[in-house]
Amino acid sequence: MHWVRNGAIALVLVVVAAVLWLGLQPSAPLLPINDRLGGAITLTDQHGESFNTAALQGKVQLLFFGYTHCPDICPATLARVTQAWRRLREAGHGDETAVVFVTFDPQRDTAEVLKRYLQFFDENIVGLTGSEEEIRLAAEKYGVVFLPDESVDEKGKVKRLYAHSDFIYLLDRLGRVRKLYPSDGDIEEMVEDAKSLL
Amino acid sequence: MPNHYYKNHAGVRKMKSGVFSFAFVACSFLALVSVSGCSESEKSIEISDAWVRAVPPVSTTTAAYLTLTNRTDTEVVLLGAQVDFASDVELHDMSMNAEGMRSMKHIESLPLAPGESVTLAPGGIHVMLFGLTDVPAEGETVSVCLRFAEAPPHCEMFPVLREAP
Numbered sequence: 084m085h086w087v088r089n090g091a092i093a094l095v096l097v098v099v100a101a102v103l104w105l106g107l108q109p110s111a112p113l114l115p116i117n118d119r120l121g122g123a124i125t126l127t128d129q130h131g132e133s134f135n136t137a138a139l140q141g142k143v144q145l146l147f148f149g150y151t152h153c154p155d156i157c158p159a160t161l162a163r164v165t166q167a168w169r170r171l172r173e174a175g176h177g178d179e180t181a182v183v184f185v186t187f188d189p190q191r192d193t194a195e196v197l198k199r200y201l202q203f204f205d206e207n208i209v210g211l212t213g214s215e216e217e218i219r220l221a222a223e224k225y226g227v228v229f230l231p232d233e234s235v236d237e238k239g240k241v242k243r244l245y246a247h248s249d250f251i252y253l254l255d256r257l258g259r260v261r262k263l264y265p266s267d268g269d270i271e272e273m274v275e276d277a278k279s280l281l
Numbered sequence: 282m283p284n285h286y287y288k289n290h291a292g293v294r295k296m297k298s299g300v301f302s303f304a305f306v307a308c309s310f311l312a313l314v315s316v317s318g319c320s321e322s323e324k325s326i327e328i329s330d331a332w333v334r335a336v337p338p339v340s341t342t343t344a345a346y347l348t349l350t351n352r353t354d355t356e357v358v359l360l361g362a363q364v365d366f367a368s369d370v371e372l373h374d375m376s377m378n379a380e381g382m383r384s385m386k387h388i389e390s391l392p393l394a395p396g397e398s399v400t401l402a403p404g405g406i407h408v409m410l411f412g413l414t415d416v417p418a419e420g421e422t423v424s425v426c427l428r429f430a431e432a433p434p435h436c437e438m439f440p441v442l443r444e445a446p
Contacts (some may be wrong), residue, residue, distance in 0.1 A: 108427070151339065151340065152340070152342055153342070153410075154334075154342035154343055154407075154409050154410070154411075155334075155344045155403055155404065155407055156403070157406065158336050158337075159334070159403045159404075159444075162443055162444060196339055199338065199339040200337045200340070201338070203337030210432050224291060225283030228380065230382075230384075232384065232385070233386070236369065240369070240412075242369075242411060244380050244385055246382055246383065247382060247383060247384075248380070248382050248383070250381065267385075267403070267404060280354050
């Protein structure tokens with residue numbers, strides 16, 4: 084019977100050692116929940132259908148506000164976010180992640196324009212537009228500020244750009260904001276943070 | 282205006298294609314022995330890391346970026362640029378306020394002291410291309426002619442890329 088008792092003790096020791104070893108492993112710091120920002124928004128997607136972002140619950144999301152006539156920051160940011168998403172999909176997390184682009188220029192960014200614009204980056208990005216009031220409410224939830232900046236050139240042509248905040252938002256599976264990145268945020272950091280929420 | 286330039290339908294000054302081709306070949310040859318341009322007044326204005334951002338075909342705007350170095354012994358002033366695929370080109374600078382709001386500002390000119398180098402890059406000063414008449418596709422190269430206050434235009438072929446080279 085000694086061998087049974089010794090075997091049991093050895094097994095217990097192995098289990099205890101394994102638990103201790105796992106507990107000592109460095110783990111990614113838990114991303115805090117930002118409860119001042121965020122929430123589901125209902126807008127119109129690039130297919131012309133009503134879309135509530137609550138439908139993305141269960142997925143970790145990268146969300147970004149911008150506009151398609153933006154020459155510098157918005158295409159650069161979309162390219163970075165798309166790259167991060169590609170990396171997540173390559174790691175097998177395609178079904179658990181999503182990218183959302185919300186325009187704050189609904190006059191020019193119709194569903195059709197958004198569809199053609201986003202296809203260039205990734206046709207699976209969710210593009211959202213809506214009425215000016217709907218966009219204003221959605222932006223408010225995320226603390227996004229945007230101000231039209233119009234100028235008239237010597238030929239009398241009106242140019243409309245926007246002064247705007249340009250953060251990228253990382254949302255967890257419950258749609259809670261967990262981290263903000265600058266528009267030139269590190270792709271690797273986004274990927275690792277997103278993985279820590281999966 | 283020298284007679285090897287003409288105005289296209291949008292009023293944009295453009296080199297005649299034959300002259301341009303000759304100039305481009307000549308510049309390319311000279312680039313093998315020097316990084317500078319082709320005429321006496323241009324040869325000490327150096328352009329590097331030039332590229333135009335590839336944008337979706339539905340876009341009406343994009344931007345060009347480069348590093349410009351003044352190798353002359355006098356100040357040069359960049360006024361803007363000319364391209365044949367956009368109706369309007371302006372120099373813009375980007376700034377961010379304390380609340381994290383980013384805005385663009387049209388700048389009339391960009392002076393470079395002798396020996397000075399300036400990088401036009403995403404998120405900072407850039408050449409803004411409005412009213413794209415022909416959206417350049419990724420992988421193409423396009424001619425961008427930089428305009429200076431006291432020097433003739435300096436044309437370079439810019440690659441069209443999604444990201445900085």
